Amino acid sequence: MKKFITLSLLALSAVLVSCTKEDEKSLGGPSIAKSDVKFSVTQQQGHDNIVMLNSLTQGGYIPYWEFTGGFSKKKLDTINLPFAGDYTVRYTIYTQGGPLADSAKITVSQNDPQYFSSPMWNLLANAQDGKTWVWASDIPGGICYGNGSGGATAPEWWQNGIAYLTQKDVAADEMTFDLKGAKNYTFTHAGASQKALFELDTLNKTLKITGSDISLGNKVTYVIVKLTADELTLAQQGDGWRNIWMYKRKGFSY
Structure with a gap:
């Protein structure tokens, strides 16, 4: 069974993630209710190093994902976490009223056998x-x-x-x-x-x-x-x- 986490923002954390001028210009729409901030973090069955990110918040909001080894601004993205361990994937959206953020915790069971196949x-x-x-x-x-x-x-x-x-x-x-x-x-x-x-x-x-x-x-x-x-x-x-x-x-x- 796929490990699927869909989270609503339960507690507001004012995470001040830096935003570029380009981001600021493209921010649209009013601030939204905390309960409307949604996203999913899904690990691939049988290969849980592969992680799918999906911004489910309605509207033209820019998602900002942070994870060990990188970041993404894509609504849909797939990342590879090659090392076994516990990880936190942070999700932030930007609104005219400021950023809203939350995170999901996942566990990668083993070092990626494909990544380290040599x-x-x-x-x-x-x-x-x-x-x-x-x-x-x-x-x-x-x-x-x-x-x-x-x-x-x-x-x-x-x-x-x-x-x-x-x-x-x-x-x-x-x-x-x-x-x-x-x-x-x-x-x-x-x-x-x-x-x-x-x-x-x-x-x-x-x-x-x-x-x-x-x-x-x-x-x-x-x-x-x-x-x-x-x-x-x-x-x-x-x-x-x-x-x-x-x-x-x-x-x-x-």
Whole structure:
């Protein structure tokens, strides 16, 4: 049975949602009774990450929807909430007498299996449980950081291992990816952790971190050169060259 919520405004909440000049010019009709403010939030049966929004308030009122990850001004819209959890969808209409608002609470039962269908998500982040990566400093030869030619899969020209990483005070750095409620990234350096977010492009095989970076990183979109259950190699791609970072799953030994 579809999860269907149709709500009347039970208690007026004066939510001051910003309105553009364009919105203000298009507002029409008088203020309406609270009981006439109606909307529905419907989750798709068997795939409750897909959520249908429907503004049911009669008249030419502009709806404004707010939800985790975005907003909409459409009367009818379909959104995707890819992460399991409890959510609040806020609904506001604008009248000449001011905004009227209410909200609906919904629960998404699991991370979206379609959204996260690429094996890369689990290899990198181990779903909601998370995965921690450290320098692959015990790789045969001991070289895990440096640079090389444009198609290099390991440092070729400038080659560094544990001695250089220790000198730079980054040898014990860790980075953790998880999918618990968001695309979470945690960078740990010198015992202190920094929370951030990441984006994984599974088609182009790139990784973007927002709000932090990798050890000795350059705050760019990194190319994923190698990703297995135990190994991760990232690169900053240049014109005929690459900077290369080589990691392993924490707890893995070569």
